[in-house]
Amino acid sequence: MRKSLLALFGVLVLLMAACADDTAEDPIADLEDEDADEVVEDDDDEVDEDAIDPEDPDTIPDDAVEIFSWWTGAGEEAGLLALIDIFEERHPEYEVVNSAVAGGAGTDAQAVLTSRMQAGDPPGTFQIHAGRALLDQWVAADAMEPLNFLYDEEDWWDVFPETLLELTTDEEGNIYSVPVNVHRSNVVFTNVAAFEDNGLEPPETFEDFVAVADELEAAGVTPLALGDNESWTLLHTWETVLLGATGPDLYRDLFAGDADWESPEVVESFERLDTMLGYINDDHAARNWQDAAQLVAEGDAAMNIMGDWAAGYFATDLELEPEVEFGWVPTPDTGGHFITVVDTFGLPEGAPNREGTIDWLRVLGSVEGQEVFNPLKGSIAARTDADVGVFNEYGQSTFEDFQDDVLVPSLAHNSAAPPNFTEESMTVVVEFMSRRDVDAAVGALQQASEDYLQ
Amino acid sequence: MSVEAMPQPIEGYEESALERAPVGRKRHRIPRGVERAMPLLLLLPSVIAIGVFVYGFIAWTGWVSVSNWTTFVQDMSFRGFTEYTRLLSDFRFLSGLRNVIVFTILFVGMCALVGLLLAILLDRQPWGQPIWRNLFLFPLAISFVVTGVVWQWLLNPSAGVNILLDQLGVESLPMWYVSTEIIPGWQWGQIEVAIPIALVAVVLAAGWQMSGFAMAIYLAGLQGVSEDLREAARVDGATELEIYRRVILPLLRPMTITIVIVLGHISLKTFDLIFVMTGSGTGYVTDVPAVYMYEATFRANQFARGAAISVVLLVLVIALMAPAVWARNKSEEGARE
Numbered sequence: 001m002r003k004s005l006l007a008l009f010g011v012l013v014l015l016m017a018a019c020a021d022d023t024a025e026d027p028i029a030d031l032e033d034e035d036a037d038e039v040v041e042d043d044d045d046e047v048d049e050d051a052i053d054p055e056d057p058d059t060i061p062d063d064a065v066e067i068f069s070w071w072t073g074a075g076e077e078a079g080l081l082a083l084i085d086i087f088e089e090r091h092p093e094y095e096v097v098n099s100a101v102a103g104g105a106g107t108d109a110q111a112v113l114t115s116r117m118q119a120g121d122p123p124g125t126f127q128i129h130a131g132r133a134l135l136d137q138w139v140a141a142d143a144m145e146p147l148n149f150l151y152d153e154e155d156w157w158d159v160f161p162e163t164l165l166e167l168t169t170d171e172e173g174n175i176y177s178v179p180v181n182v183h184r185s186n187v188v189f190t191n192v193a194a195f196e197d198n199g200l201e202p203p204e205t206f207e208d209f210v211a212v213a214d215e216l217e218a219a220g221v222t223p224l225a226l227g228d229n230e231s232w233t234l235l236h237t238w239e240t241v242l243l244g245a246t247g248p249d250l251y252r253d254l255f256a257g258d259a260d261w262e263s264p265e266v267v268e269s270f271e272r273l274d275t276m277l278g279y280i281n282d283d284h285a286a287r288n289w290q291d292a293a294q295l296v297a298e299g300d301a302a303m304n305i306m307g308d309w310a311a312g313y314f315a316t317d318l319e320l321e322p323e324v325e326f327g328w329v330p331t332p333d334t335g336g337h338f339i340t341v342v343d344t345f346g347l348p349e350g351a352p353n354r355e356g357t358i359d360w361l362r363v364l365g366s367v368e369g370q371e372v373f374n375p376l377k378g379s380i381a382a383r384t385d386a387d388v389g390v391f392n393e394y395g396q397s398t399f400e401d402f403q404d405d406v407l408v409p410s411l412a413h414n415s416a417a418p419p420n421f422t423e424e425s426m427t428v429v430v431e432f433m434s435r436r437d438v439d440a441a442v443g444a445l446q447q448a449s450e451d452y453l454q
Numbered sequence: 455m456s457v458e459a460m461p462q463p464i465e466g467y468e469e470s471a472l473e474r475a476p477v478g479r480k481r482h483r484i485p486r487g488v489e490r491a492m493p494l495l496l497l498l499p500s501v502i503a504i505g506v507f508v509y510g511f512i513a514w515t516g517w518v519s520v521s522n523w524t525t526f527v528q529d530m531s532f533r534g535f536t537e538y539t540r541l542l543s544d545f546r547f548l549s550g551l552r553n554v555i556v557f558t559i560l561f562v563g564m565c566a567l568v569g570l571l572l573a574i575l576l577d578r579q580p581w582g583q584p585i586w587r588n589l590f591l592f593p594l595a596i597s598f599v600v601t602g603v604v605w606q607w608l609l610n611p612s613a614g615v616n617i618l619l620d621q622l623g624v625e626s627l628p629m630w631y632v633s634t635e636i637i638p639g640w641q642w643g644q645i646e647v648a649i650p651i652a653l654v655a656v657v658l659a660a661g662w663q664m665s666g667f668a669m670a671i672y673l674a675g676l677q678g679v680s681e682d683l684r685e686a687a688r689v690d691g692a693t694e695l696e697i698y699r700r701v702i703l704p705l706l707r708p709m710t711i712t713i714v715i716v717l718g719h720i721s722l723k724t725f726d727l728i729f730v731m732t733g734s735g736t737g738y739v740t741d742v743p744a745v746y747m748y749e750a751t752f753r754a755n756q757f758a759r760g761a762a763i764s765v766v767l768l769v770l771v772i773a774l775m776a777p778a779v780w781a782r783n784k785s786e787e788g789a790r791e
Binding site: 110111115136137283285420422433434 | 463524525526527544545546611612617632633634644733734735736737738748749752753754755774
């Protein structure tokens with residue numbers, strides 16, 4: 001009996017093996033299998049610097065301090081590497097892994113991060129914009145550790161502006177991340193020569209914009225450069241138009257779910273966007289934000305609405321001189337208002353090397369760290385006691401505005417709304433781009449507001 | 455993958471070795487009970503595995519799609535069919551659906567035509583036939599990700615092929631996959647039922663990769679056509695063209711069906727090529743449901759919507775594949791009779 005059972009088991013094993021062979025003989029399965037084999041081979045690679053893949057936690061050494069971000073552009077990568085240098089100098093005992101996921105102003109990194117957090121494989125620390133992206137997502141899911149102790153130890157409570165800290169603090173007063181920098185999203189970058197040659201001034205209001213754009217067009221210069229190959233740039237453009245049409249109070253109420261998205265001001269914002277899109281370059285779909293900024297740098301276009309990482313791109317990558325070769329003004333009707341995009345880093349629950357990660361956060365929040373990082377990145381320091389002298393003309397003027405202006409969070413960069421609403425509004429503006437249907441746009445936003453904001 | 459791989463028709467295949475094995479002879483020492491239970495025992499592992507990993511997860515996805523799970527925090531309470539009704543009027547989803555159907559038709563059509571042409575040429579034994587055959591098959595070994603990256607460079611409007619076209623004096627250079635133009639069709643609800651130009655670039659890349667597959671299948675078919683048939687046709691006074699049209703093509707019907715089934719389901723579920731090469735594109739001209747599903751789920755945390763899109767995709771694949779599978783089974787039966 002026992003023998004026959006054994007035999008049975010043996011047959012079973014053989015049969016399973018035979019089944020496996022069968023699929024290999026199937027010509028089609030065989031053809032498809034080749035892809036799968038390649039992937040398996042990749043997994044077997046030894047862990048070394050080149051093999052590190054942010055999407056695959058197995059390639060990351062257990063005791064390393066893993067820094068997850070989407071800083072892969074020239075200026076921002078230089079800033080990050082400078083920060084890592086400081087950290088390695090202070091703490092040679094840790095191994096640092098720089099996990100940066102390129103693409104889409106962080107939208108691709110967001111997807112990778114979500115799948116890793118879902119799988120219970122958090123990186124040591126990750127870049128996250130202050131605001132709803134952090135609070136409604138990771139904090140709500142109890143995935144983050146409060147950092148109040150770190151703020152106490154480092155005396156950070158008073159060195160950051162209160163409005164900034166509010167963006168990373170939950171209702172119980174727990175703070176969850178350390179702000180590294182502040183970007184402004186509502187900026188029009190201009191080609192100084194294009195304006196001077198035509199005797200024009202950069203526009204302050206929307207009427208100015210239309211008047212100036214008409215003259216530029218007549219002079220043969222593309223008035224507005226847009227690169228919406230990655231759709232977030234379109235959402236970014238619209239959010240600045242929205243703020244111009246609504247003003248900061250209604251803007252905040254809208255995202256708090258307290259105001260009507262079908263109100264005349266929001267309708268106005270889409271009508272203005274429609275007008276603006278009449279002045280853009282023909283090949284907008286083929287360009288990303290750098291390509292669009294390049295049009296302005298080379299004088300083919302006069303204006304570009306972009307966050308001030310573009311200032312870093314102009315100054316660091318293209319080596320243009322602020323105020324001489326490129327200029328800037330707040331986007332139409334948003335003078336005195338400042339849409340903030342704040343990069344922060346937090347401490348996930350179950351972070352692999354907790355001590356090392358906390359030491360990394362100390363470097364991020366330090367004056368030294370912020371003064372080294374921000375000039376390279378083209379942003380300003382989140383700490384108000386940083387030395388303003390380390391910034392170029394652009395940074396200095398923004399640093400001043402930051403102290404005086406009304407601060408509101410950015411939608412396109414996941415601060416103003418949770419990710420589900422942000423994605424929905426992205427769909428709305430992309431659809432608007434091809435259909436130009438204002439009613440459909442505000443209707444969809446109102447629906448999304450009822451679903452996700454209220 | 456192997457779950458979907460169809461067993462291939464093999465000439466002369468009639469019944470399996472198991473069926474042919476003599477049953478109940480004396481030399482079997484396995485007790486009757488065990489013997490009866492044997493088929494069940496043998497099937498059990500794969501039944502359990504398929505039950506859990508295929509049907510179990512399909513059911514789970516179905517459940518998620520009608521749940522309230524629309525943030526990162528899991529919420530499995532029942533919400534109803536809201537996501538499905540939304541998808542019916544969702545500009546992005548409908549655009550993606552249009553694109554994937556257009557893409558499937560163009561892609562399968564291109565592969566079948568190019569594959570057939572290559573197979574006919576190779577079947578005539580040109581000089582270096584084995585070299586050509588392997589050359590056309592090589593792209594199959596590449597993953598769609600690599601294909602996507604390479605063709606993205608080749609068809610970049612300001613580089614690659616366009617530099618060549620420019621030097622040849624072509625006036626208006628094509629925008630390839632970043633074109634937002636749509637060949638006019640008719641308005642259907644929110645979207646235009648038409649062919650987005652940008653998809654043509656993607657079809658070129660996908661067709662380049664998979665035409666070799668169609669070629670291999672057709673070549674096998676052509677080599678199975680006996681020389682006698684051709685001879686007989688020639689004796690009857692048929693020209694070479696007529697032989698292909700009247701004799702060989704009808705005989706290749708089962709091959710065509712196989713190609714449509716295999717490439718069709720790959721194409722309907724396409725994700726990697728689009729994701730790497732073009733993304734969803736301006737105005738969603740190159741979006742496909744699979745990319746929307748990924749972004750809705752992992753970028754927007756709208757898990758319910760992502761699940762609803764997957765379910766629709768599944769139904770779509772079944773709806774388009776069932777007739778093809780049925781047709782193949784029928785033609786197989788016809789072949790056996």
